[in-house]
Every structure is written in C-alpha cells, then in structure tokens.
Amino acid sequence: SADAGAKVRIGSSVRSLFSLPLYVADQKGYFKEEGLDVEISFFRGGPPATAALLGGSIDLVAASFENQLKVNKRGVGVKTILNLQSDFSGALAVHESWLAGHPGKPDVRSLKGARIATLSRGGYADMALRYILQDAGLDPDKDATLIPVSGYDKVLAAAQAGELDAALFVEPWQTIAVEGSGQWQYVVDITRGQGPDVFKDMAYVTLQSSPAYLESHPQAAAKVVKAIVKAQGFIRDAQHLEELVQIAQRVFPDTDAGTLRASIAKQEHTFRPALKPDMIEKNMKLLLANKAIQDPAPQPSDVFELQYLKAAGVN
Amino acid sequence: MRDSSAAAAERPRQDPLIVIEDLRISFGKNETEAPVLDDLSLHVGRGEFVALVGPSGCGKSTVLNAIAGLIDARAGGKLRVGGRPVDAILPGIGYMFQSHGLLPWRTVVRNIEIGLELKGMPRALRRGKALDLLRKVGLAGYENRYPAELSGGMRQRAGLARTLATDPEVLLMDEPFGALDAQTKLLVQDSFLEFWEQDRRTVLLVTHDLDEALCMADRILVMSGRPGRIVREYDVPFDRPRHIVALRASPQYGRLWRQIWNDLRPGSDSPRGAAK
Amino acid sequence: MRDSSAAAAERPRQDPLIVIEDLRISFGKNETEAPVLDDLSLHVGRGEFVALVGPSGCGKSTVLNAIAGLIDARAGGKLRVGGRPVDAILPGIGYMFQSHGLLPWRTVVRNIEIGLELKGMPRALRRGKALDLLRKVGLAGYENRYPAELSGGMRQRAGLARTLATDPEVLLMDEPFGALDAQTKLLVQDSFLEFWEQDRRTVLLVTHDLDEALCMADRILVMSGRPGRIVREYDVPFDRPRHIVALRASPQYGRLWRQIWNDLRPGSDSPRGAAK
Amino acid sequence: MTALRSVAILRLALALATLGFWEAAVALGWASEFWVSSPGRIAARIVQQIRGGELWLHLAVTLGEAFTGLAAGVVAGAALGLLLGVSRRAGPTLEPFVIALNSLPRVALGPILVLYVGIGFASKFLLAFSLVVVPVMLNTYEGIRSVDQVLVHVMRMLGATRWQLFHKLLMPNALPWILSSVRAAVSLSIIGAIVGEFISAQAGIGYMLDVASGAFDITGMFAPLAVLMAFAFAADRCIVALSAHLLRWRAVNI
Amino acid sequence: MTALRSVAILRLALALATLGFWEAAVALGWASEFWVSSPGRIAARIVQQIRGGELWLHLAVTLGEAFTGLAAGVVAGAALGLLLGVSRRAGPTLEPFVIALNSLPRVALGPILVLYVGIGFASKFLLAFSLVVVPVMLNTYEGIRSVDQVLVHVMRMLGATRWQLFHKLLMPNALPWILSSVRAAVSLSIIGAIVGEFISAQAGIGYMLDVASGAFDITGMFAPLAVLMAFAFAADRCIVALSAHLLRWRAVNI
Numbered sequence A: 001s002a003d004a005g006a007k008v009r010i011g012s013s014v015r016s017l018f019s020l021p022l023y024v025a026d027q028k029g030y031f032k033e034e035g036l037d038v039e040i041s042f043f044r045g046g047p048p049a050t051a052a053l054l055g056g057s058i059d060l061v062a063a064s065f066e067n068q069l070k071v072n073k074r075g076v077g078v079k080t081i082l083n084l085q086s087d088f089s090g091a092l093a094v095h096e097s098w099l100a101g102h103p104g105k106p107d108v109r110s111l112k113g114a115r116i117a118t119l120s121r122g123g124y125a126d127m128a129l130r131y132i133l134q135d136a137g138l139d140p141d142k143d144a145t146l147i148p149v150s151g152y153d154k155v156l157a158a159a160q161a162g163e164l165d166a167a168l169f170v171e172p173w174q175t176i177a178v179e180g181s182g183q184w185q186y187v188v189d190i191t192r193g194q195g196p197d198v199f200k201d202m203a204y205v206t207l208q209s210s211p212a213y214l215e216s217h218p219q220a221a222a223k224v225v226k227a228i229v230k231a232q233g234f235i236r237d238a239q240h241l242e243e244l245v246q247i248a249q250r251v252f253p254d255t256d257a258g259t260l261r262a263s264i265a266k267q268e269h270t271f272r273p274a275l276k277p278d279m280i281e282k283n284m285k286l287l288l289a290n291k292a293i294q295d296p297a298p299q300p301s302d303v304f305e306l307q308y309l310k311a312a313g314v315n
Numbered sequence B, C: 001m002r003d004s005s006a007a008a009a010e011r012p013r014q015d016p017l018i019v020i021e022d023l024r025i026s027f028g029k030n031e032t033e034a035p036v037l038d039d040l041s042l043h044v045g046r047g048e049f050v051a052l053v054g055p056s057g058c059g060k061s062t063v064l065n066a067i068a069g070l071i072d073a074r075a076g077g078k079l080r081v082g083g084r085p086v087d088a089i090l091p092g093i094g095y096m097f098q099s100h101g102l103l104p105w106r107t108v109v110r111n112i113e114i115g116l117e118l119k120g121m122p123r124a125l126r127r128g129k130a131l132d133l134l135r136k137v138g139l140a141g142y143e144n145r146y147p148a149e150l151s152g153g154m155r156q157r158a159g160l161a162r163t164l165a166t167d168p169e170v171l172l173m174d175e176p177f178g179a180l181d182a183q184t185k186l187l188v189q190d191s192f193l194e195f196w197e198q199d200r201r202t203v204l205l206v207t208h209d210l211d212e213a214l215c216m217a218d219r220i221l222v223m224s225g226r227p228g229r230i231v232r233e234y235d236v237p238f239d240r241p242r243h244i245v246a247l248r249a250s251p252q253y254g255r256l257w258r259q260i261w262n263d264l265r266p267g268s269d270s271p272r273g274a275a276k
Numbered sequence D, E: 001m002t003a004l005r006s007v008a009i010l011r012l013a014l015a016l017a018t019l020g021f022w023e024a025a026v027a028l029g030w031a032s033e034f035w036v037s038s039p040g041r042i043a044a045r046i047v048q049q050i051r052g053g054e055l056w057l058h059l060a061v062t063l064g065e066a067f068t069g070l071a072a073g074v075v076a077g078a079a080l081g082l083l084l085g086v087s088r089r090a091g092p093t094l095e096p097f098v099i100a101l102n103s104l105p106r107v108a109l110g111p112i113l114v115l116y117v118g119i120g121f122a123s124k125f126l127l128a129f130s131l132v133v134v135p136v137m138l139n140t141y142e143g144i145r146s147v148d149q150v151l152v153h154v155m156r157m158l159g160a161t162r163w164q165l166f167h168k169l170l171m172p173n174a175l176p177w178i179l180s181s182v183r184a185a186v187s188l189s190i191i192g193a194i195v196g197e198f199i200s201a202q203a204g205i206g207y208m209l210d211v212a213s214g215a216f217d218i219t220g221m222f223a224p225l226a227v228l229m230a231f232a233f234a235a236d237r238c239i240v241a242l243s244a245h246l247l248r249w250r251a252v253n254i
C-alpha cells in the first residue's frame, strides 16, 4: 500500500525513559521488521512537540496524556493510539540539607514550609506535586513554596546552592538524585507504588498522532503500534534487564549504568499498552484538582483511536 | 555648449550661466536671527572666470553651496544655472570644497579617479587620466598613499585633481590653493590656468588672496560681512596669459589691489595696517 | 621661566629653548624609502619668534609634531626642548594644528575653554577668559555654535583662541591664519602679536605667506623639499611694533622677500612667474 | 514635514493591515486560532490581565531583571571597551578571554549558573548582563578606535591626563557607538531575563509564558509578549530620543 | 613589540593560572568534580570524542546552522540598515516593526516556530538569523549616519547616483560599524543555533549538551562547549584580521 515501508518520524516530548519502548523497538529492529524506517527526535516539553506534530514535522509523538487532554479541550484533534507508560514514574524526594533540620523519617506532611521544585508551572510534575500535597492535607499554595525549575540538572544544582529543599522528580532523575548522589531521600516514590491511586494505571505517556496523519497513513500507524507493543512485552520481561540497560545507554550515554538499571527495574512493569476509559477520569481528576481544565471529560472516542491496538491484539 | 575662448571673452554678460537674484539664506531655527545672505545678486557668464572675495564668515561658501544645490536651509530669491532653477544638484558642476573631502579609505589615485569611476569610465582609461592630473598637481610618487599619509597641502592638491578629473562645465572652487606655499601655489595655479584655457569653463573661485584673484580672474566680486551681499565688482583688465611678476609691477595692478583692499576693510587703520 | 621682552630680544641664540640636531624621520615601512626629514638642525631661542617656510609636503608639520613629541615613526637625531629630550609630550607647549581639531560636540566657547578645563580652572573663570579670546578673534556672538555651523575661517580662529587660552610657554603654530581673508588675517595677527608681546613666548610658526613671516617673525627658516632640511636662515631686522604698510614700502623688505622667494623656487621662470 | 507625516501614515497602515490580516485569517479559518490566536483575543486578554493586576507585577519583575542587567552591562561593557581601547596591557590581555567566554551559549550554562548564583534575581540579572556586556564592549572599543587622530593630539597637547582623554574625548567620540549598542542590547537584556525565568521563576513574563505554553494557551503567551514588546519599544524610543539630544551637534543629511 | 610580547605572556599566564587553579581546586577537594569537572577531564573527554568521530559531526551541524544564520543576518541587517539610513519612506516605515519584533524573546516562540518551519535546519537557522539581524541593522544605520557631510556633498557633486552613494561612500563608511556588529553577532548566532537545537535536534552541540545535561554530566557539557568556544574564538580572530585588512587606511594611536 501507499505507506508501506514509509519513513515515520516519531518525537519524544522529552529525552526520557518513558520512551523506552521506542528505543527498544528501534534498536531491536521491531520497526524494521514491520518495514518501517523510523526516526526519533527529542523536544523540550509537550508544547513544541505537539506543535511539531500539528505542523507536520513529525508524525507521532510520545507525550503525556494530560497534555493531549488540554489540547483536545482547546478544540484541536490529537488522538492517542497507544499507552506507552501506564503509571506516573515520579517521586517526591527531599534534600539532605532539609533533613538536617527536620529529623525523623520524612513524610509529605513534614515538608510543610519547604521549597519544592517542580518542572514548569501547570505541567504534569507540578500538578502531581500539588495533588500529592493536597492528598496529604497540605495547601500547595500556602504550606509550601513551589518553584518551577526547567530541568532536573538545574534542580540538583539549585539544591546544592541551598535554594531548594525538595523536588518532584521523574525517572530516571530520582534514581540519579537518590541512589546516585546520595544527597536525596525519597518521601513518596510513585514508581514503587507509593502515593495516591490516580498515578497508577492511568495513561501517563501515550503515543499520539493527528487525525490527518492517521487518516492518510493508517497502516504505518498500525505497524508502529504493533512494534511498540512487542517492545513493551520485551521490557516487561525481567530477564531482559541487562539488555534494556544497554539500549537505554545509547540514549543516555552519559548516565551511569547502575542508575539506569535501578530505574528501569523499578518501572519496567508500567510499560503496558492498554487504554481504558477510566484513564481519562484519572487524568481529569488531576487536571480538575489543579483547575487546569474544566468539566466535562471528553468521551473516550474523542481522544482514543483504539483500532490500532485492536489490530495489534491488545484491548 | 562650449564657446571658443575668443567669443566667450567678448560676451560674458550677454550669456549669463549662473544667475542669482535677491538670494536670502538663513540657518537659524528662529526667524529673528539675521540671515547669512540677504538680497545677494550676482551673475557669472558662460566661460567667465569670476573670483569672489570677502571677509571670513560672510557667506562665500554658502553662495557656492547654493549654486551647487546643496543648501538645505530656508532660502529665498532666484537662482538659476544654465537657465534651470537650482532645486537639486545639476549635472556638469564641479565643486572643490573648502575642506578636502578625500575618502580616507581610498588611495590618492583612487580618490582622484572616483568621479570618472562614478561615470562608468573603464579602469585603465580613468587611471591614466588620474595619474596625469596627479603629476600636474605635483603629487607624482604619492599615488598609492592614503589621505592620512599626506601633508595638508598635498591633500588639497589631490582634491583639486579630483575636481578637475571629471571635466565639469562649471567649476566652483572654495579656496583651492589656500594650504599651499607661495611657490607650489604658483605651480598649481599655472596647471589650473592651463587646464582652464583649453576650454574656458565657467569658474567661480572663492579666495582670500587678492593676488590670486587679480592674476586669475576676469572679474572680482567683493562681498560684505554678514549679512552677505555683493558690494562691489571689478573687471580685471589684464590680458592673458598673465605674467605675475610683470603684473605686480604695473601701477594698474597696484591700484586695483589697493581699491579692493580698501573695500574689504571695515574701518580705520591700526598700527599694523589692520582695523581694530 | 619668563624673560622680560627686552632681555629676550637680546639673547635669542644664547639660550636656545628648542634644539634640533640631525633630526631624521621616515614614515615608510621599508628602510629604502627616502626619509621625510634628513639631518635637519634648528634651534629656537627662548622668547624668539621664528617662522618656518618651505614647499608643501617638505615636512614642516612633521617638524612641529616632532617638537611636540607626537611622532610615532622611526626617528633619529637629537631633539630637546628646554634642555629635556623630547621622549613624550612636554608640558607648557601649545600647538595649533594645521587642521582645526575642534571637538564637534562642544560649542565654540566650550572648545576654547577646554584647555583650562583640563587644568581644572573653575567654570566661571575659564568661561570669562574664553569669551574674551573669542571676542579677540572676532567670533563674538558665535559662542554657542557647534563647529559644524562655522565657516572654515571661523573654525580656524576658534582653534587659535583655544591654543592661546592655556597661555603656553612655547607656541607651535601650523598655518594658523591660512584660512582667513587678508583683512581678517591682519586683525587676528594683530590680536596675536598683542598677546605675544605681553610675555614674549617662544613661537615657531609655519606659514606659506612670506608677508606674514616677515611681518611677524624675528627669524625665518627656509626648508628644502623632501628630504626636508633647513637650507637658509634669515634674521628679520625690523623693529617692533611693525607697521605693515610702511614695511612693504621699504626696500629692505622687498629685498628680503625676493631673496626668500628665490630660495624657495626650485627652478627657472615660467610665463606666470612660477617654475614648471 | 510631509515625508514625516507620510511615514506616520504608512506605519499606521502597515500596522493595521498586519493586524487586520491576522484577525481575518483566523476569522476565515485560514489559520487556527489555537496556534496563532488573534489580535482581538490578545487585546481582550491584556485588558483582563490588567484588570486582574497580575500583569504589572510580572512585567515589573521581568523589566527589573532586564534593565538592571542592561544598565550594569552597559556600564561594564563601556568600561571594558575603554580599557581595551586605551590600555596597553590589561585590555589586550583580557580581551580574548572575554570574547571566548562570550561565545558560550548561556542557555546551556543553566546548571552551573544555578549552582553558583541560585535561582533568584541574580541568575536573571547575570544572564541579561552577560548578553549585553560584550556587544557594548565591542562597539565602545571601535568607537574609541574611530577617533580622529588630530583630536587625540589636540587633547594631549592641551595637557589632558589619560583619564581626561577618556572622559572628554574618547567617551563622547564613542557615544554614537555606545548608544547604538545599547539599542541592540535592550532586546538582548530581555532575552536574558526571560531565559533566566525559563530556568526557574515564580514571577515574571517568562513565568507567564511558561504557564501559558504548558496550557497550550497561545493567547496567554501572546498577551504578555505584546505588553513586553510595547515596553521594549518604548525603551528604544527613549534611547533614540536621548541619542538625538546627545548627538544634536551632528548634522547629517544623506 | 615588547608590549605585544608582554601581552602574549600575560595572556598565557592568565590562561594557565585559571586552568591550574581549576584543576587544583578539584584535586584538593575545594570544589566537587561532580559539579565543576576539571580541565584535565574535559581535555580527556574532548580527545575521546574526537577519536569517536562524533564531535566533528555535531560541531559541523551547529556551526553550519550558526554561520549560515550569521551570514544571512549580516546581509539582511546591513541591507535594512542601509534602507533605514537612506530611504525617505520605506526604511522609517519598517523600522519600528523591526525593533518591536526584535524585542520578542525567541526562546518563548519555540512552539510557533516549530509549527511553521518545523524542527529541521530552518528553525535553527531562523533563530540565529533573527538574533543577528537587528544588531547589524542598528550599527549599519548608525554607521551611515556617522558619515562626514562633506563627503556626501563631494560624492553628490561628482554625480554619484543613489546606489553609488551607498556603495562607494556609505557602505565603506559604515564598514567599521558593520564589522563591530558582526563580531558581536558571532556569539549571538551560536546562541540562536543552540536554542534551536534545544527545542529539538538530532545532532549538534546543543544536542550533545542536552544529552549530557540529561545525565548531569558536567564534563560532557563542558567538552563540546570548549570546542565550540575555540571555533567561535577562531571566527572572531578571522573577523579581527579581516577588519585590520579592510581598515588598514586607518591610523589610530591613542
């Protein structure tokens, strides 16, 4: 057909481990097996990545589902065709300088008064942090100072400079911070199953595309989904950990292998492709709690395009 | 457009090329300030060589600028060159400014040839002409120097050569020999007169040197101090070519010299012969 | 450091303030090029008024620059001012350059007072002095103009006033009256001589005007063409104060004038009295 | 006078045409409101933000960071340029280091910047400063080198000390150069402040932009940008007016 | 000559002292290698990256983006500056729009840029271009306005057409100004390219920095920055040498 063997350009909204299935499908040749020539590019956050999708410089994008809901709510058609990572792979961690003045095992309530870093204001990490604080009975606007910092390298630096006490990380950064530097300690490690339920089995990052692309290249999209589903199966098999570390190192050449290993081991079970209607509810809950969106929630048919998963044998 | 020199000498007044009537120019922003030129009238015939003398700051350069079409100030009166009103820069006018105005990034020879370059003359031709003029003003050997490497008088001579290079119909010259020593001045004046006598271009020469005016011009206009006006006009009756030593000795020369000198003098005698 | 004028007039040679011996200066990068000055020697006594004449481009300005300590070229020979070798700019020397060098962003009066400002003189004092000088050079009424709004001769006069404002011990002047018409020149020369006769500063004046040299200087040095050397020296025997009209009539004046003129002349006579 | 008036009319026409075309393109569906917003929506949002009062706060924060950085950068740049132009040793010794350091892309230095100066005002100030200082330095240096040699000689003969030479000749001579670089530096200082705010901020136009972009709210991005633009433009006009005053002695007519 | 030599020695001494202090501070534990890396480690990493071959690729990508943007920006900026300085209508009409647009922080326009020009070469080129064009324009404009009025009159009397006036007088007169802005623009063009690569890239120094910062590998960040710095510095020296040649008629000695 017209798009067989076609070139497919996939963007990842951040250089992150949540796109591990893409790296695996690429490096283990699953895309090639499907006759696809895939090119992966990285962005600095959801907005430019989605812009690239809509502007036509990429065909598919790995971005947070929450991101898509916001876009949909503004009347732009972006569809999720696959769940890349089902659980939020984040963690709330606290720096040793704070712990020095607050002895005892840290919990969320003990962070009262702390300066806590998130990524950009209104982004996923920010919303997750607010949710966690609220869930523990703290008012995120009064009981703590939330400081948006644009990247975790800067979070580490700012904490080192004494301007931060805690941070909400996403993988692999909490592993770098806690296990790697030894200067941080977990408060809530969502990747390990701690924290509120909204972060579990909730479509954290999904593979999204534009209706125009899906209409013109249905077969390519189906093949991509098929290859990624296969890759996710590969990831979930604990025996493949060492191979996954090697694959991840190609994308994170400067990150230490032990860190990658620990991070992947924690989250490999979350790379599940299935999309379920209640995932929309969970994301909406988070968004509504942060007043980032207004009711009503969109219908699953508005945001999901499930035929590709079905074709790949997932439901 | 050119007359033979004989014909030109006969009818300078019948065929005025430059006509100024009641010219009034002021620079000040406020109307109350005295104008620089007020009711100034003059004419220069085709092929005539006219000298303009007057006290420093009286507006001689301003007159030349006006004729050249460079004045940007409030101006009134009538001003025509070759029958055309001067509302822009007219072609065929060469103007040697009071300051040399050489382009600092061009060597001497490239400064001299620039007028020809602008007219699109091929490189070899214009270079030849420029080198020839360069020799005539006594700058041989300095063709590849930059203006900053020249002495004051050498810059002035380069500026003269540049003005002559384009062979203009009308020549406006503002103290073209002022920075030259007496001997070099004679040499260069000589070169200039030689050039002039070939085609008898119309020349309006501003000078401070009465000897220069008397030796070179057909007619001398004397300007008053501010506001500038033509207060007196002298025909210079000497035959051409003129011999300066012989001229200086003649009583008519001395008489004319003293007359003009007295016209220029604002007041009474000082111990050193200057008004206080 | 100052002599009374009478004493100064008696012993100009005994107490030479400026001494140049075998000065050699070349600008070219390659050693083969002829130097601008070669084996030039001269001296100027304390309180003496010396004029320097010579053909355009012979190195007069270069000599003044050397005395002022401004030469940046390869130089050889001995050069002392007031007994001190000139290896930097010595204090107490005033230099009026060939080009006016007014600061374009300062008004005339602020240009004139700048030397005093640099010396830290209070505003009111220096302003008074500047306005006084401004009047003396005939620029009254123009104190608040910018240099771009002045005529060529007015700029030169402003430059002169600036140089005189600081009352320098030694005055180097490079054609200070060159851009002035004959009458204004006399006025300004007169002002200058008046200033000079107060304290008899040492003056070295470059000029192209033999009348100027003869009327103002105690001694006249004649330079040859490149390479520049002092080829002749004349004492000017006239008493001060000098009256120009009377001087010009005297046979001695005419003789001196013609002698210097001939010294300057490189070759034979042309039809117009200049060498070809 | 007529030329001036016709330029004013042309400007207005161009501005109206651009805004009109933009509004029409969105209204007619040629461009998506989601991505390009529209002048009407932006204006409405600005009004709303002004009513809400937050806009002035954020604007004040950003302009504060940018313009202190600008001021410090101009002073330091002019001083360095003078040093470079005048000193025989210190200037030429430092120059290659300044040039080399300046080529480092500031955006990439986030972590190190944060490590040493934190995420507060200082980081934004420093970024703005660092973008401003070298262009000003280079222009000051060239402005000094463009001085007429005769004027240098005149000043030295009049007994100017080295400091007076700077102060009374080289600085005024370099003034058109410095002012030109300051005009260019206005936008650089704003970029520096915004980059700093993107690294981390709790207020400022960069913060507003970050929030709006995270919410895919293009109108929300354009509204503060339009206000910022208006202020930067006003700053530029101030510099132009200042130039015209300081350089009133210059009569140019090409 | 001696001044020149002593400057060279001072420079070397300063460079060695800085690097030595840095290395020593890390070796003696005053600063943590994790945070500041060290010259030795950076050098080793550069060698390793050169051996691996990737460095040249990334460097070529970034310099390609930056320098095409620089070249286009200089040409466009000089042309705009000329237009502004010479035309009675077009230049003055456009000027406020250029100035206003220039004050927009480019970093904030990422999504819109990506939407319209994609994530390829064009986006980086445009960012570099957009940072370069206005500083060059402003300096060209001032360079034209700084022309000696007498020279304008001379050229016009010699019959110069408007184009010849540009070409033979105004351009050469503005040359020191343009060259000065080009020096400043080198680093701006690199910043533009890196910002573009940060939005999205598959190669380039910005990409390398992104990878390294994604692992908090300070050595990995400093190594490509050091190489980039060396090249930017070399570019600057080329411009300086070109200036010295083009402006050889200028004899300045302060």
Ligand SMILES: Nc1ncnc2c1ncn2[C@@H]1O[C@H](COP(=O)(O)OP(=O)(O)OP(=O)(O)O)[C@@H](O)[C@H]1O
Residues within 6 Å of the ligand: B027, B028, B036, B054, B055, B056, B057, B058, B059, B060, B061, B062, B063, B098, B226, C148, C149, C150, C151, C152, C153, C154, C179, C181
């Ligand atoms: N741009 C200007 N703005 C204001 N005043 C000016 C301007 N140009 C000339 N003037 C004034 O006009 C008068 C005449 O100037 P102009 O240069 O014509 O004199 P001039 O006769 O050539 O004098 P000189 O012999 O000294 O060159 C002067 O008083 C001068 O101050």
Ligand SMILES: Nc1ncnc2c1ncn2[C@@H]1O[C@H](COP(=O)(O)OP(=O)(O)OP(=O)(O)O)[C@@H](O)[C@H]1O
Residues within 6 Å of the ligand: B148, B149, B150, B151, B152, B153, B154, B179, B181, C027, C028, C036, C054, C055, C056, C057, C058, C059, C060, C061, C062, C063, C098, C226
């Ligand atoms: N910076 C320089 N570089 C090269 N040559 C120079 C430089 N300055 C002066 N000269 C040369 O030195 C010679 C003497 O110049 P100088 O200015 O001293 O002459 P001058 O006697 O003052 O002439 P004028 O009467 O024309 O002013 C000239 O031939 C000139 O070309």
Ligand SMILES: [Mg+2]
Residues within 6 Å of the ligand: B060, B061, B062, B098, B174, C151, C152, C153
């Ligand atoms: Mg004049």
Ligand SMILES: [Mg+2]
Residues within 6 Å of the ligand: B151, B152, B153, C060, C061, C062, C098, C174
């Ligand atoms: Mg001279």
